[in-house]
Amino acid sequence: MLQLERVSHAYGDIVSLRDVSLDLEPGEILCLLGPSGCGKTTLLRIIAGLETDYDGAVIFDREDIGAVPVHRRGFGLMFQDFALFPHLATADNIAYGLKRLGFNREEIGEKVQRLLQRVGLEGFDKRDVASLSGGQKQRVALARSLAPNPRLLMLDEPLGSLDAQLRDQLALELRQIIKSAGLSAIYVTHDHREAYAVADRIAVMNIGSVRQHGSPRQVYRRPACAFVARFLGLHNVFTTGDGRLTSLLGHAGDGSRGTGSTILIHPSGIRLESGRTDDTTPTEVTLETAVFRGESYDLTATTDFGPRLSFSVRELPVNVGEKLNVYILPDAIIPLED
Amino acid sequence: MRRRARELWIIVFLLPLAFLGIFYVYPLLSIFDVSLRPGGLVDLSAFVRLLSSDYYIGTLLFTVYQAALSTAVTLLLATPCAFVFARYQFRGKSLLLSLATLPFVLPTVVVALAFATLLGKNGLLNDLLMALYSLEYQPIQLERSLAMIIIAHVFYNIAVALRIMTSYWSSLGSSVEEAARCLGADELSLWRDIRLPLIRPAMLSAGLLVFIFSFTSFGVILILGGIRFATLEVQIYYQAVNMFNLPLAAALSLVQILSMLFMMMIYTSTQKKLQLALASSASVAKRPRRALERLCLGICVALIAILLFSPLLALVMRSVLVAGQLDFANFASLAEKSRGSLLFIAPIEAVFNSLRFALITMFTALCLGLIASYMIERRGRLSRLLDPLFMLPLATSAVTLGFGFIIALDEPPLNLRASWLIIPVSHTLVALPFVIRSVLPSLRAIPPSLREAAQTLGAKPIDTLLTIDLPLLGRGIAVGAVFAFTVSMGEFGASLFVAQRESVTIPVVIYRLLGDPGFASYRQSLAMSVILMLVCACGFVIIERLRIAGVGEF
Numbered sequence: 040m041l042q043l044e045r046v047s048h049a050y051g052d053i054v055s056l057r058d059v060s061l062d063l064e065p066g067e068i069l070c071l072l073g074p075s076g077c078g079k080t081t082l083l084r085i086i087a088g089l090e091t092d093y094d095g096a097v098i099f100d101r102e103d104i105g106a107v108p109v110h111r112r113g114f115g116l117m118f119q120d121f122a123l124f125p126h127l128a129t130a131d132n133i134a135y136g137l138k139r140l141g142f143n144r145e146e147i148g149e150k151v152q153r154l155l156q157r158v159g160l161e162g163f164d165k166r167d168v169a170s171l172s173g174g175q176k177q178r179v180a181l182a183r184s185l186a187p188n189p190r191l192l193m194l195d196e197p198l199g200s201l202d203a204q205l206r207d208q209l210a211l212e213l214r215q216i217i218k219s220a221g222l223s224a225i226y227v228t229h230d231h232r233e234a235y236a237v238a239d240r241i242a243v244m245n246i247g248s249v250r251q252h253g254s255p256r257q258v259y260r261r262p263a264c265a266f267v268a269r270f271l272g273l274h275n276v277f278t279t280g281d282g283r284l285t286s287l288l289g290h291a292g293d294g295s296r297g298t299g300s301t302i303l304i305h306p307s308g309i310r311l312e313s314g315r316t317d318d319t320t321p322t323e324v325t326l327e328t329a330v331f332r333g334e335s336y337d338l339t340a341t342t343d344f345g346p347r348l349s350f351s352v353r354e355l356p357v358n359v360g361e362k363l364n365v366y367i368l369p370d371a372i373i374p375l376e377d
Numbered sequence: 378m379r380r381r382a383r384e385l386w387i388i389v390f391l392l393p394l395a396f397l398g399i400f401y402v403y404p405l406l407s408i409f410d411v412s413l414r415p416g417g418l419v420d421l422s423a424f425v426r427l428l429s430s431d432y433y434i435g436t437l438l439f440t441v442y443q444a445a446l447s448t449a450v451t452l453l454l455a456t457p458c459a460f461v462f463a464r465y466q467f468r469g470k471s472l473l474l475s476l477a478t479l480p481f482v483l484p485t486v487v488v489a490l491a492f493a494t495l496l497g498k499n500g501l502l503n504d505l506l507m508a509l510y511s512l513e514y515q516p517i518q519l520e521r522s523l524a525m526i527i528i529a530h531v532f533y534n535i536a537v538a539l540r541i542m543t544s545y546w547s548s549l550g551s552s553v554e555e556a557a558r559c560l561g562a563d564e565l566s567l568w569r570d571i572r573l574p575l576i577r578p579a580m581l582s583a584g585l586l587v588f589i590f591s592f593t594s595f596g597v598i599l600i601l602g603g604i605r606f607a608t609l610e611v612q613i614y615y616q617a618v619n620m621f622n623l624p625l626a627a628a629l630s631l632v633q634i635l636s637m638l639f640m641m642m643i644y645t646s647t648q649k650k651l652q653l654a655l656a657s658s659a660s661v662a663k664r665p666r667r668a669l670e671r672l673c674l675g676i677c678v679a680l681i682a683i684l685l686f687s688p689l690l691a692l693v694m695r696s697v698l699v700a701g702q703l704d705f706a707n708f709a710s711l712a713e714k715s716r717g718s719l720l721f722i723a724p725i726e727a728v729f730n731s732l733r734f735a736l737i738t739m740f741t742a743l744c745l746g747l748i749a750s751y752m753i754e755r756r757g758r759l760s761r762l763l764d765p766l767f768m769l770p771l772a773t774s775a776v777t778l779g780f781g782f783i784i785a786l787d788e789p790p791l792n793l794r795a796s797w798l799i800i801p802v803s804h805t806l807v808a809l810p811f812v813i814r815s816v817l818p819s820l821r822a823i824p825p826s827l828r829e830a831a832q833t834l835g836a837k838p839i840d841t842l843l844t845i846d847l848p849l850l851g852r853g854i855a856v857g858a859v860f861a862f863t864v865s866m867g868e869f870g871a872s873l874f875v876a877q878r879e880s881v882t883i884p885v886v887i888y889r890l891l892g893d894p895g896f897a898s899y900r901q902s903l904a905m906s907v908i909l910m911l912v913c914a915c916g917f918v919i920i921e922r923l924r925i926a927g928v929g930e931f
Contacts, residue, residue, distance in 0.1 A: 110563050186560075
């Protein structure tokens, strides 16, 4: 439905997007995930038509929409700072796009009521938007962008300004609302947990280009490069070719890989017991730190020969500073692109 | 010992209050007294005359009318310019915006004369058009017209409106507008639904300020309009000085004071709203890309530049060009009193007078202003009252102040009327709010912990003041000092009342010279205006260079 073809963009001399190609299926939620300054917001603004100076093509329903002005695109955009109209009451904010479409008063009133209900703000019609809390503003902004029934909904860090607790809960709610409205959506965030909760598909971006895209599970299980792995909180990234690493991997590692290549040891594949069918040999490590996370402990452990491993366990096997044996499953070793 | 030091501090703190009481409150009360009890008994006949006379009602209506017209024209020009300046980045933008505030420090007599040299009957523009199209008559007939007054008021006020609206517009950020565009708003609905409603508080605030300035405009109307275009302010002056009808002048002053009070109250309430909205994020101005954007930007820049510089340029050209040749004879002639002049001294002596008064004003206004700032800064119930109290002279028209001085300070023990001291005193009163507004932000920016740290390191209160406060206040004090100096140099309304024979200042001399017959006096007034303009422009440059964010903003 939406295709981006080799989209590039620069602010003066600073390149913000380099040959980005992506596509979006109808009814799909695509998440653009990346650190701040990676170009994800710029990409969103290009799709919305707010940024008109770019190379490449933005194609919607097989049509290049580069020349279509913002207000004719019929895309919804939810802003990071919500951008609520400060001089309009809550209901008038939501009604704004409907008025532009020429609906009559009754239709608008009815639609606004239904939207207020859907985002859980019944009875807020007359409220001054300045008096709303952060979470309420976020809901009004969502209702406003949903109101004209957009062909595509875009959300720019919609939960960025809210506190962490609220964020987890609202991310799920957002997904349900978007799905129940049957919309296609692009969702920008820098928080991978939020992305897992909302997205059907994730595109991880860095320095103006897409480094990997796939389902949340694919991206987490098999990150394509060191950047993606680290950005998703997977820290066991090592460079091979070092004898010490080879001995760490033991039988698990395929020593055939050339020197100087990069691998990830996925923390989910580091166990305290050997699997039933595997004949992996244990590696002796020293427990360095242990952070209690409620359901589990996050551990770091050092090996005698250098690299530090991070992984999680349910129960703390030994005290900090003591030695323990870990097993590295063969499929936990993932080669990364350079 | 301790107790004596404390008593000394109280006396020091009382100084600014005493100054305000004697030289502001007392003269104002005298005006009330003269207008309401002319012969010692309550007598409202002056008011009855005022309100039953079509002539004075006409004066009041004209005052409102010209102020409203000036405000409308100013906003009409400033709103699109402010939008363009907030939206687009271009080379020299900050310079232009800062230069646009130059009129703020230019004395009214200089501006009035500058417009006369540009648009007057024998003005530069008429000469130019006549030479260009070989005309026999002057095509521009603006002398002694309302249009001329309005143009000069727009010159004065456009920067104020531009500054308020540009900074407000930039602070609104672009995302609200982008949100509206995503929701289907075209250019027309953007203006109608978003831009104009959003800028309205700033427009209202700027408009009120322009209205207040135009309402109390004196020098411009006196010189460019004359008695035919008398506003309240001009009428007070005529009644007091030419007709010597003190009760009527006092009644007019009372009307003026009450109107000002009313308008300042509304203005203050709009200011609060403005500050609330200004808390939002800053936006980024873009470079203009499309031809249409460039064209709009070009028109706005040209408009502001022409409005600002053409009258000043005309003034300078008229003063240094004699028969098409560069000639400083006009300046040389300042040393002698021209024949038939009503002046008691040679114009050049007024320059020395002005410099002397400005230095005295600078010193007294700084001392009193610093003490007053500390009083306001001490936070507490009292300080909340003190801040607006010390701002009151700013909200009182110069003519009212001058008039109050001559009716209040003419008998012992305060018989200052014949003394030249009355001039720096009146100037100090006008300059005090400027000094306080310059010093207070720097004072508030000093964290209390700095002083506490100094004290724990063994500094006595006076050491703390000298080693911590004063160095940190340096810039604020310097800005305040230059403000006081420039304000004193250019002050016209009050000086016209209180300056006597030998103690006249530059603006007063310029006005008197314009009233003299003969070309020699006119040429002297041009030269004097250029000198005054240069002094004030220097002051302006220093203020702009020293100004840190938030210091000296009004």
